[in-house]
Amino acid sequence: MDHLDRLEADSIDIFREAVAESERPVLLYSIGKDSSVLLHLARKAFHPSKPPFPLLHVDTTWKFREMIEFRDRTAAELGLELIVHRNPECVALGINPFDHGSARHTDMWKTQGLRQALDEHRFDLAFGGARRDEEASRAKERVFSFRTAQHRWDPKNQRPELWRLYNTRVAPGESIRVFPLSNWTELDVWRYVEREGIPVVPLYFAAWRPVVDRDGLLIMVDDDRMPLTESPRHELVRFRTLGCYPLTGAVRSEARTVPEIVEEMRAATTSERQGRLIDHDQSGSMERKKREGYF
Amino acid sequence: MELLRFITCGSVDDGKSTLIGRLLYESKLLYADHLAALEADSRRVGTRGGELDFALLVDGLAAEREQGITIDVAYRFFATEARRFIVADTPGHEQYTRNMVTGASTADAAVILLDARKGVLSQTRRHARIVSLLGIRHVALAVNKLDLLGYSRESFEKVCFEFTEFAADLGFAEITCVPMSATEGVNVVGHSELTPWYDGKTLLQWLETVVVDTEENGPSRFLVQWVNRPDATFRGFSGRVLRGTLRRGDEVRVLPGERTSTVDRIVTMDGDLLEAPTGSSVTVVLTDDVDASRGDVLAFAADPAGVADAFQAHLVWLNENGLLPGRQYLAKIGARTVGFTATKALQLNEIGVDSVHFDTPVPFESYRTNATSARSWCSTG
Ligand SMILES: Nc1nc2c(ncn2[C@@H]2O[C@H](COP(=O)(O)OP(=O)(O)OP(=O)(O)O)[C@@H](O)[C@H]2O)c(=O)[nH]1
Ligand SMILES: [Mg+2]
Numbered sequence: 001m002d003h004l005d006r007l008e009a010d011s012i013d014i015f016r017e018a019v020a021e022s023e024r025p026v027l028l029y030s031i032g033k034d035s036s037v038l039l040h041l042a043r044k045a046f047h048p049s050k051p052p053f054p055l056l057h058v059d060t061t062w063k064f065r066e067m068i069e070f071r072d073r074t075a076a077e078l079g080l081e082l083i084v085h086r087n088p089e090c091v092a093l094g095i096n097p098f099d100h101g102s103a104r105h106t107d108m109w110k111t112q113g114l115r116q117a118l119d120e121h122r123f124d125l126a127f128g129g130a131r132r133d134e135e136a137s138r139a140k141e142r143v144f145s146f147r148t149a150q151h152r153w154d155p156k157n158q159r160p161e162l163w164r165l166y167n168t169r170v171a172p173g174e175s176i177r178v179f180p181l182s183n184w185t186e187l188d189v190w191r192y193v194e195r196e197g198i199p200v201v202p203l204y205f206a207a208w209r210p211v212v213d214r215d216g217l218l219i220m221v222d223d224d225r226m227p228l229t230e231s232p233r234h235e236l237v238r239f240r241t242l243g244c245y246p247l248t249g250a251v252r253s254e255a256r257t258v259p260e261i262v263e264e265m266r267a268a269t270t271s272e273r274q275g276r277l278i279d280h281d282q283s284g285s286m287e288r289k290k291r292e293g294y295f
Numbered sequence: 296m297e298l299l300r301f302i303t304c305g306s307v308d309d310g311k312s313t314l315i316g317r318l319l320y321e322s323k324l325l326y327a328d329h330l331a332a333l334e335a336d337s338r339r340v341g342t343r344g345g346e347l348d349f350a351l352l353v354d355g356l357a358a359e360r361e362q363g364i365t366i367d368v369a370y371r372f373f374a375t376e377a378r379r380f381i382v383a384d385t386p387g388h389e390q391y392t393r394n395m396v397t398g399a400s401t402a403d404a405a406v407i408l409l410d411a412r413k414g415v416l417s418q419t420r421r422h423a424r425i426v427s428l429l430g431i432r433h434v435a436l437a438v439n440k441l442d443l444l445g446y447s448r449e450s451f452e453k454v455c456f457e458f459t460e461f462a463a464d465l466g467f468a469e470i471t472c473v474p475m476s477a478t479e480g481v482n483v484v485g486h487s488e489l490t491p492w493y494d495g496k497t498l499l500q501w502l503e504t505v506v507v508d509t510e511e512n513g514p515s516r517f518l519v520q521w522v523n524r525p526d527a528t529f530r531g532f533s534g535r536v537l538r539g540t541l542r543r544g545d546e547v548r549v550l551p552g553e554r555t556s557t558v559d560r561i562v563t564m565d566g567d568l569l570e571a572p573t574g575s576s577v578t579v580v581l582t583d584d585v586d587a588s589r590g591d592v593l594a595f596a597a598d599p600a601g602v603a604d605a606f607q608a609h610l611v612w613l614n615e616n617g618l619l620p621g622r623q624y625l626a627k628i629g630a631r632t633v634g635f636t637a638t639k640a641l642q643l644n645e646i647g648v649d650s651v652h653f654d655t656p657v658p659f660e661s662y663r664t665n666a667t668s669a670r671s672w673c674s675t676g
Contacts, residue, residue: 001574003298003379012576013535016520020589020630046533047564047578049525132370136355139369142397155356156366160393160613162400165627183381185372271326284357 004192008041011180013164014143015045015127018178019052021168022125028114029055029082031067032242033200034129034181036074037189040198041180042127043078054081056117056126060109061086062096062244064222070201085117097246098227105244111294115151118175125168125176133185134272137287143182149173151293186240186272187265194258204261206238206253217249240272296374299507300381302398303437304426305408306418307387310439312365314408314477315384316349318499321484324373325352336360343478353384366391368398377503389418392644393613396425403507404433406498407458411438411450411474415457423458424646427465428609430662433505434462435471437498442476446489468506473498512573514595515539516660517547519587520630523578531562531578532587534630538660539595541579542570546596549587550658555596556581590631592658604656609648612641628657 001009019025027042029035042051057071075082087095090108097105118126132139142158144166159167168176181189193200210221210232221232222245237250238261255261286294303311316333319325325333333352340360341348353369354360365386373380383398399405405426409419426434436458444450455472462470473482474490475498481487482497496504516537523531545558560580561568571577579593587593594600612618618641626635634654641647 001572003296006298006574009535009574009576013520016533016576017630020521044564045576046521046523048529048531048562049523133372136353136369139353139371140356140367156358158367158394161397167627169625183370183372269326270328284355284360287355287357 004188004195007184007188008044008192010164010183011041012045014166014178014180015042015051017164017166018125018127018144018168018176019046021166022176024121024123025053025125025127026056026083026118026121026123027051027053027127028129029057029071030129030242031057031063031071031201032129033189033193033204034131036198036200037184037192038127038129038181039074039078040196050078051080053127054083056083056085056121056123058110058113058117059084059086060105060113060244061091062105062109062246064201064203064220064242064245064248066203067201067242070199074199083117083121085113085120087113087116096225097244102247105247106289106294107292109244111289111292115293118151123175124170125178127178127180129181130179131181131184131186131189135286137284137290141179141182141290143179144168145177145179146170147175147177147293151175153177153290153293155287155291187262190258190262190265194262201242203239203242206236206256208234209237209250211235211237211250214246218251219248220245220250296377296379297507298379298381299404299502299505300383300402301404301406301502302383302385302395302402302426302431303406303408304385304395304399304422305387305437306410306413306416306422307364307389309387309408309410309413309419310437310477311387311406311408312350312353312369312384313348314406314437314439314475314483314498315369315371315382316352317477317480317483319352319371319373320347320349321480322373322375322499349477364388367394370398375499375503380502385422387418387422389421389644392421392425395422396429396611396613399426399429399431402429402431404435404502404505405431406435406437406502408437408439409454409458410440411444411454412440414454415461419458420461421644421646423462423465425611427462427467428611428646432466432468432508434467434469435473435498435501435505437473437475437477439475439477441474441481441490442479446474446476446481448474448490448492451493471496471501471505473501513539514598515541515545515547515593516595516600516658517541517579517593518629519589519591519593522588529580530584531560531580532593533578534576534593536571536573536575536577537592538573540570540572541577541593543568547581547593548596548599549585550592550594550600551602551656552591554585554587556583556585558582558593590629592629594658600658600660602656602658604653606651606653606659607648608651609646610637610641610651611646612643615643617642617645626653628653631657633657 142161238253255264336351337348369384385395385398451474484499519532520534523533559582562578639649
């Protein structure tokens with residue numbers, strides 16, 4: 001078995017352990033490359049059965065349009081149940097990154113939205129596509145990560161996790177987040193996408209797109225809700241990560257295929273989170289958000 | 296490219312996190328934005344008077360930065376021309392021993408650090424013992440902070456001797472001692488003029504060449520994790536080959552118990568396989584309708600694993616409330632949770648040998664000879 005075979009086998013193992021030991025699992029589907037790989041692994045883990053859980057997308061109404069199309073097509077093609085949750089309070093107040101700021105936008109749509117959805121459906125276990133190589137507080141997290149009934153992560157008090165034995169015991173209301181891609185790197189993800197021919201959102205590939213400069217990032221103008229004082233210019237860009245379009249920076253790139261992305265990655269001198277406005281707020285902001293229940 | 300999983304361990308403040316940070320920095324493996332964040336963080340919360348504090352690359356939790364110590368394991372991923380690495384930087388503080396054990400459980404090699412001024416401390420000994428118990432046989436002893444002793448060869452040799460003597464009965468295949476300063480980057484990646492008397496391997500050279508034990512490919516063992524029944528026509532057992540190679544046509548015994556059957560199909564989403572190697576996650580269909588469920592082990596029938604309900608075992612106790620003799624606890628063994636009792640008391644972070652009784656018989660294999668496969672089905676208290 002080569003490196004990717006082993007990563008795949010470990011992730012499948014994690015999926016099976018989690019499903020066997022939970023009552024109401026769900027897969028947090030955020031439409032990016034990691035989610036695509038996660039879903040592919042979930043299908044492999046339970047084949048010939050379908051993955052025995054629904055997909056949950058916590059929507060913010062500010063995702064790239066191509067992401068939403070991709071999401072709906074993927075769920076329909078695979079015949080999987082898709083739950084889309086939009087925080088009703090945000091809908092009512094029209095929360096958006098321009099008027100309310102990225103921190104409030106992210107907290108209310110994503111953190112609060114996720115908590116609402118998990119509570120409403122009483123999910124006791126949620127799969128996520130986070131990787132330890134993404135960020136310093138992620139690097140500290142267990143594969144099976146315990147959450148209190150208030151959805152809080154207590155990084156100072158994580159459970160021991162030895163070998164491939166996972167402690168799945170929770171009291172009513174408490175839950176577990178499970179990260180089958182914990183030990184994958186960004187490069188592993190792309191190599192696996194290449195090897196398995198996994199579909200990903202076309203935004204990952206370079207194309208001429210309308211962009212403007214915002215806070216040092218190249219922001220793509222995806223619809224007419226974006227307040228503009230200038231007219232967008234067209235540049236050859238792609239995205240390394242996907243999120244809400246006003247908060248996600250594009251990178252200049254000519255990589256139009258997965259092998260070209262892999263090549264580009266090998267030479268990369270900045271991390272993928274470089275392009276995310278919400279992670280820049282300050283060091284430690286991810287940990288704070290996670291403690292509050294952010295995915 | 297080969298993968299090496301290793302840990303750094305040793306007593307609190309000996310320089311483990313600094314060493315890993317330094318290693319990443321000197322190997323030019325840091326992204327520009329991470330380096331910029333390190334510079335800013337070093338000025339804000341560093342312990343080096345504003346100079347780069349490499350520990351901040353791994354000590355990512357707010358509480359860790361506040362206290363200047365590591366609380367939980369950080370995993371970092373990097374590669375050189377020679378190898379791919381996953382390092383688990385573990386905490387030295389005694390209170391967080393459970394996190395050190397977590398990091399060590401999946402490692403192939405260990406870097407044990409010492410502060411050259413302090414030598415072998417009780418926590419050094421505890422970590423070394425845990426490393427040995429978990430079946431890690433390759434150890435580098437990093438004798439750190441030699442800058443504070445003028446790179447004295449005598450101090451280095453004295454501490455090496457002290458550790459080697461203590462570790463003699465821990466069953467390590469090798470102990471490679473490296474004189475080091477993590478903050479100054481001495482013998483971390485390249486050799487240094489400051490230690491002209493040392494011509495052994497630098498730490499990175501050791502990591503790139505240390506032997507990764509591969510296991511003999513014994514009789515096959517397959518752990519059933521999930522019974523796969525999409526409809527009335529298909530019934531398979533989804534799980535993992537823990538050891539050996541599972542082949543179509545193999546006769547297997549369902550442990551615990553006497554039932555036997557034959558492997559009819561090895562199913563994956565990419566098509567059926569004729570054989571599945573150690574470590575693969577597959578779904579097995581048997582020729583007849585034998586009953587098997589989550590937690591059972593399908594073992595090569597001609598040479599099955601043992602089954603027992605009483606063991607003499609090493610216990611490492613990781614709970615604040617001590618282990619009480621005779622009290623019922625739950626143990627997770629492979630994919631099954633069983634009740635057990637022990638006969639001796641153990642305090643938090645204490646290591647002991649005791650007889651353990653499970654409330655139901657469980658399949659077992661010796662950890663010593665099968666560390667890799669055993670890693671997925673040994674018990675934890
Ligand atoms: N002079 C000197 N100081 C060092 C050296 N290595 C580490 N230090 C300092 O020792 C202190 C502790 O270093 P850490 O890397 O945090 O130690 P640690 O072993 O990771 O500590 P824990 O994880 O909390 O057990 C810091 O202030 C370091 O800057 C060294 O080689 N020389
Ligand atoms: Mg440390």
